[in-house]
Amino acid sequence: MLQLINIHKSFHDGESDLQVLAGIDLDLKPGESLALLGSSGSGKSTLLQIAAGLELPDAGEVRMKGENLVTMDEPDLARLRRKDLGFVFQSFNLLSGLNVRDNVLFQRRLNRMPDRDGWVAELLAGLQLEAIQHRPVEVLSGGQQQRVAIARALAHRPQLVFADEPTGNLHDSLSRQVMALFIRLVEEAGSALFLVTHNRDMAAMTDRQFRLSQGCLGPDV
Numbered sequence: 001m002l003q004l005i006n007i008h009k010s011f012h013d014g015e016s017d018l019q020v021l022a023g024i025d026l027d028l029k030p031g032e033s034l035a036l037l038g039s040s041g042s043g044k045s046t047l048l049q050i051a052a053g054l055e056l057p058d059a060g061e062v063r064m065k066g067e068n069l070v071t072m073d074e075p076d077l078a079r080l081r082r083k084d085l086g087f088v089f090q091s092f093n094l095l096s097g098l099n100v101r102d103n104v105l106f107q108r109r110l111n112r113m114p115d116r117d118g119w120v121a122e123l124l125a126g127l128q129l130e131a132i133q134h135r136p137v138e139v140l141s142g143g144q145q146q147r148v149a150i151a152r153a154l155a156h157r158p159q160l161v162f163a164d165e166p167t168g169n170l171h172d173s174l175s176r177q178v179m180a181l182f183i184r185l186v187e188e189a190g191s192a193l194f195l196v197t198h199n200r201d202m203a204a205m206t207d208r209q210f211r212l213s214q215g216c217l218g219p220d221v
């Protein structure tokens with residue numbers, strides 16, 4: 001599904017040189033979930049962005065469906081992201097000006113998938129979005145926005161979901177329940193999951209846990 005081979009990445013900032021990723025190898029099978037832990041600034045988001053083809057590594061390969069994302073051209077990358085990938089970001093990044101339903105269906109429509117479908121109905125019901133589906137996303141609470149972001153990431157049943165701190169800045173027990181529901185829905189969708197989190201409870205819900213430290217990936221101990 002996803003294979004990272006010897007990924008290197010540094011940032012050059014004036015005089016100083018910051019090596020963030022120093023040869024990362026990682027293999028994620030179809031339907032498998034992993035959690036990436038690590039302190040703030042350790043490079044978790046950088047690795048996720050590279051794995052999703054949103055940022056280029058200095059060296060290394062990102063293989064997905066037999067292709068190397070590093071050398072793929074932008075239209076092919078965009079097509080792959082639209083069809084096969086789903087994203088949940090810390091800030092949720094909902095499309096303002098659209099209501100809940102249009103946000104959830106956005107990527108399905110780009111893929112010419114029908115609006116009405118059992119899976120969409122299950123997502124809207126499971127995430128308790130039915131009653132608010134016609135509301136503009138701007139007026140929603142943080143917890144509601146989080147649930148919309150999850151539904152949107154899964155609605156087109158992507159092969160792989162990337163989630164970067166999907167708890168956002170929500171730290172209550174309700175948010176923990178929503179995270180458990182998120183992991184369950186990813187499983188039901190049959191998607192693989194690449195999860196970045198500092199929350200060990202949430203990390204423990206995935207198949208494998210890794211820790212990023214000093215540019216290297218190790219088991220979480």
Ligand SMILES: Nc1ncnc2c1ncn2[C@@H]1O[C@H](COP(=O)(O)OP(=O)(O)O)[C@@H](O)[C@H]1O
Binds near residue numbers: 038041042047
């Ligand atoms: N575009 C960039 N330019 C310069 N430095 C960056 C850039 N993106 C990230 N960094 C630096 O790389 C390090 C890792 O960042 P990041 O991947 O966001 O860490 P994490 O997600 O683990 O908190 C940090 O020191 C950050 O400041």
Ligand SMILES: [Mg+2]
Binds near residue numbers: 046
């Ligand atoms: Mg980050």
